[in-house]
Amino acid sequence: MMAMDMETTGLDEQRHAIVSIGLVPFDLRRIRMAQRRYWIVRPPRPLSERSITFHHITHTEIEQAPDLDEILDELLEAMAGHVMVVHYRHIERTFLNAAVKARRGEGIHFPVIDTMSLEARLHRQPLWARFRRWMGRPPASIRLPDSRTRYGLPPYQAHHALIDALATAELLQAQVAHHYRPDTPLSEVWN
Amino acid sequence: MQAELLEIRQHMGQFPPFDQLSDDLLDELAGQVEVGYFQADTDIYRHDDVVEHLHYIRSGAIDLYRRNGDLYNRLSEGDIFGQFDLLRDQRVRFPARAIEDTLIYFIPHAMFRRLCELDENFADFVEVERPRLEATVDQQRKGHEMLVTKVRKLASRAPVMVESDATVQEAAQHMGEHNASSVLVLAAPQADDDSHAFTLDDGRSRRMVGILTDHDLRNRVLAEGLPASTQVGQLIDDRPITIQSDESVYEAMLRMLRNNIHHLPVLYRRRPIGVLHLSDIVRHETNSSLYLVDNIFRQPNVEALAALKGDVQAAFVRMVNEGDNSQMVGSSLSSIGRSFTRRLLELAEEELGPPPVPYCFMALGSMARNEQSIVTDQDNALVLDDRFDPEQHDAYFLTLAQRVSDGLAACGYSYCKGDVMATNSRWRQPLRVWQQYFSDWIDNPNAERLLHSSIFFDLDSVHGEEAFAERLQDLVAERASQRPRFLAAMARNALNRTPPLGFFRTFVMEKDGKQNNTINLKRRGTAPLVDLIRVHALACGSRAQNSFERLEDIAKTRLLAGHSGERLRYALEFIAMVRIRHQVIDIQEEREPDNDIEPENVSDRERHNLKDAFQVLSNAQKFLKFRYPMPSQKR
Numbered sequence: 087m088m089a090m091d092m093e094t095t096g097l098d099e100q101r102h103a104i105v106s107i108g109l110v111p112f113d114l115r116r117i118r119m120a121q122r123r124y125w126i127v128r129p130p131r132p133l134s135e136r137s138i139t140f141h142h143i144t145h146t147e148i149e150q151a152p153d154l155d156e157i158l159d160e161l162l163e164a165m166a167g168h169v170m171v172v173h174y175r176h177i178e179r180t181f182l183n184a185a186v187k188a189r190r191g192e193g194i195h196f197p198v199i200d201t202m203s204l205e206a207r208l209h210r211q212p213l214w215a216r217f218r219r220w221m222g223r224p225p226a227s228i229r230l231p232d233s234r235t236r237y238g239l240p241p242y243q244a245h246h247a248l249i250d251a252l253a254t255a256e257l258l259q260a261q262v263a264h265h266y267r268p269d270t271p272l273s274e275v276w277n
Numbered sequence: 278m279q280a281e282l283l284e285i286r287q288h289m290g291q292f293p294p295f296d297q298l299s300d301d302l303l304d305e306l307a308g309q310v311e312v313g314y315f316q317a318d319t320d321i322y323r324h325d326d327v328v329e330h331l332h333y334i335r336s337g338a339i340d341l342y343r344r345n346g347d348l349y350n351r352l353s354e355g356d357i358f359g360q361f362d363l364l365r366d367q368r369v370r371f372p373a374r375a376i377e378d379t380l381i382y383f384i385p386h387a388m389f390r391r392l393c394e395l396d397e398n399f400a401d402f403v404e405v406e407r408p409r410l411e412a413t414v415d416q417q418r419k420g421h422e423m424l425v426t427k428v429r430k431l432a433s434r435a436p437v438m439v440e441s442d443a444t445v446q447e448a449a450q451h452m453g454e455h456n457a458s459s460v461l462v463l464a465a466p467q468a469d470d471d472s473h474a475f476t477l478d479d480g481r482s483r484r485m486v487g488i489l490t491d492h493d494l495r496n497r498v499l500a501e502g503l504p505a506s507t508q509v510g511q512l513i514d515d516r517p518i519t520i521q522s523d524e525s526v527y528e529a530m531l532r533m534l535r536n537n538i539h540h541l542p543v544l545y546r547r548r549p550i551g552v553l554h555l556s557d558i559v560r561h562e563t564n565s566s567l568y569l570v571d572n573i574f575r576q577p578n579v580e581a582l583a584a585l586k587g588d589v590q591a592a593f594v595r596m597v598n599e600g601d602n603s604q605m606v607g608s609s610l611s612s613i614g615r616s617f618t619r620r621l622l623e624l625a626e627e628e629l630g631p632p633p634v635p636y637c638f639m640a641l642g643s644m645a646r647n648e649q650s651i652v653t654d655q656d657n658a659l660v661l662d663d664r665f666d667p668e669q670h671d672a673y674f675l676t677l678a679q680r681v682s683d684g685l686a687a688c689g690y691s692y693c694k695g696d697v698m699a700t701n702s703r704w705r706q707p708l709r710v711w712q713q714y715f716s717d718w719i720d721n722p723n724a725e726r727l728l729h730s731s732i733f734f735d736l737d738s739v740h741g742e743e744a745f746a747e748r749l750q751d752l753v754a755e756r757a758s759q760r761p762r763f764l765a766a767m768a769r770n771a772l773n774r775t776p777p778l779g780f781f782r783t784f785v786m787e788k789d790g791k792q793n794n795t796i797n798l799k800r801r802g803t804a805p806l807v808d809l810i811r812v813h814a815l816a817c818g819s820r821a822q823n824s825f826e827r828l829e830d831i832a833k834t835r836l837l838a839g840h841s842g843e844r845l846r847y848a849l850e851f852i853a854m855v856r857i858r859h860q861v862i863d864i865q866e867e868r869e870p871d872n873d874i875e876p877e878n879v880s881d882r883e884r885h886n887l888k889d890a891f892q893v894l895s896n897a898q899k900f901l902k903f904r905y906p907m908p909s910q911k912r
Contacts (some may be wrong), residue, residue, distance in 0.1 A: 115313055116311040116313050116383065117311060117313065118311050119282075119285070119307075119309070119312065120309050120311070238317075238336065238337055238377060238378030238379070239314070239380060240335060240336040240380060242284050243283075249284050252284075252312065255312070256312060256314055256380060259313065260316070263314060263315070263316040263319070
């Protein structure tokens with residue numbers, strides 16, 4: 087498995103772009119930080135005027151970073167053969183698909199385990215929460231930090247692609263430990 | 278620094294031993310960790326598993342077990358485990374189980390070995406028991422007073438100085454007038470910008486060209502047959518070795534030893550402000566409590582003595598802050614306590630007249646062992662001459678005992694709750710009765726007698742006929758070692774008080790998993806250590822009273838294997854010092870000092886060391902049981 091997280095300039099894959107990508111390979115026993123991958127990439131569109139601030143990334147770093155196209159092969163190679171694990175699949179999968187399509191002509195589709203939807207499944211939402219989700223807002227209680235707290239995982243500083251990927255990997259380990267067994271078929275958990 | 282690792286390295290960097298790693302090593306370490314999650318009540322590893330990582334608890338809590346299922350340790354955030362197994366054969370000795378949902382950082386074996394190789398502090402920390410304690414105790418010793426105290430504190434007398442054209446006779450007269458053993462020799466500066474020039478009080482500019490000592494007057498003048506009119510300047514060959522007033526006493530001593538000199542001129546910039554003699558340093562080393570002791574003997578009555586109570590606390594705080602170890606603090610406080618006792622006896626004798634028969638006033642317990650603490654009660658007894666006749670003489674000795682006991686209470690040494698005081702007629706007896714007591718206790722031990730033995734067999738004369746106390750010490754030393762049944766009973770008694778397992782968050786962890794809010798470090802640490810050292814000391818016929826000296830006597834025998842004696846010494850020193858430091862904190866925060874410490878006031882490092890020290894005690898107690906078995910009743 088490979089935990090993945092991205093920082094983006096916004097939530098709309100058509101208007102916004104990826105600024106950083108973090109990958110951490112792991113299995114249910116160990117998360118291997120030594121094999122982590124992390125890229126900062128320069129968005130094709132100039133950053134909007136309301137100066138967008140990113141945690142841990144300076145604007146200079148972004149200006150000097152390569153375009154996603156330059157690291158794409160490396161990224162895809164790192165992903166190959168792994169089941170991707172994300173928290174809230176609609177960001178990572180959608181943005182990556184759009185970005186690849188824009189550069190290589192065809193999109194990319196890959197199955198993911200989404201720790202947020204696992205969390206949503208486990209914590210049946212009351213009606214108003216489903217309504218909130220229908221409105222396009224993820225219910226607060228299954229956000230990454232809140233979900234982690236339920237499993238006794240420590241708070242991390244959020245919004246760094248690699249730390250969030252690590253946080254996601256830890257969350258999946260915790261979810262499996264609490265609610266599944268290591269031999270649970272993948273089909274039960276992926277999307 | 279890569280921001281993505283910040284999360285990991287910042288956390289690890291707060292906890293020992295990682296808190297002392299260099300930034301580079303810490304970065305490297307953070308990039309190497311693996312992470313794993315363990316649900317509460319699941320095994321992290323089992324007995325005989327192979328350990329390939331050092332385990333660091335990022336969050337949660339775990340228990341380590343012994344083979345027999347007993348709790349070995351409970352650890353939480355920031356603690357490490359698995360190091361013992363990595364250093365041995367990598368087989369799990371203490372299985373680990375998560376007791377809360379726990380996140381572990383795994384540090385690969387290769388990285389662990391690298392840290393051990395590159396960072397001495399890390400290596401010391403992860404090694405078992407002795408080295409870690411030893412390193413800490415030694416480090417504390419290095420922080421000693423001599424390193425802290427500045428030279429100027431000792432060089433308080435203005436230097437005696439003469440011009441280089443003065444005669445040796447004039448110089449000698451000058452030295453005689455000022456009762457000085459050396460004189461500094463001055464001359465006019467060589468040039469206007471002489472870098473050694475300074476200005477005298479009368480405005481004249483001078484440079485120091487040398488020093489002339491008693492030794493020089495003997496060897497270079499008299500022995501050489503030079504006339505008294507010889508000019509001092511002719512005897513001076515080099516600019517003397519000097520020291521700046523803000524350097525440490527330690528540095529001063531080094532400089533004297535290195536250059537084989539006994540006099541060291543002390544300069545403030547270029548101006549001499551005094552001369553340090555080697556004996557000043559020696560005196561300073563033993564001086565701290567001497568002033569107070571001297572003062573005690575000048576007080577005219579009990580009220581004036583009681584007024585010195587604050588001075589005792591102040592002296593105690595100063596000793597600790599200047600870096601004295603527990604032995605120095607213990608013996609200083611004991612001599613202060615003896616001085617109070619002696620002065621009270623002198624005052625009582627002045628009033629009551631001379632004693633009708635000779636007596637020896639004995640100190641018992643910590644004062645006799647020279648291990649007194651600032652929190653202490655009085656344990657004392659009177660040994661009277663065998664001509665003692667209760668009808669005629671006891672009224673005198675009862676009054677004497679009462680004066681001392683009440684006086685000590687007024688000076689802060691509270692009455693003994695167990696009534697082990699000379700005011701108790703049972704403990705105010707002629708020597709032959711004492712000899713009978715001691716023999717009975719040793720030959721036919723029972724619960725009460727064993728308790729008495731552990732109090733009275735630490736005994737020392739404070740005032741009067743020292744020989745009486747020595748006779749009793751001899752009796753104990755000769756008789757106890759010959760009585761296996763007595764030793765076995767004393768050994769069992771020494772196991773009544775046991776140490777806790779260690780600390781867990783803000784609690785004291787007991788061996789049965791119970792958690793308490795405070796720990797009495799005397800009852801759970803120093804006292805059981807002292808008890809078990811006493812048993813070995815009795816077994817080897819040691820006449821020493823002090824626990825550290827007893828350990829030296831024990832080391833000459835084969836009673837303890839290998840490094841056990843050394844370990845006990847370090848454990849006692851460390852626990853005693855933590856207790857003392859916490860008492861200093863109590864005093865500085867204007868609380869009544871006591872023997873209790875609260876885990877939240879114990880630093881991470883202290884926790885680890887205390888845990889090691891408790892372990893040493895625990896192991897030594899187990900050995901004691903085995904070393905002194907109860908002899909079978911059959912003949």
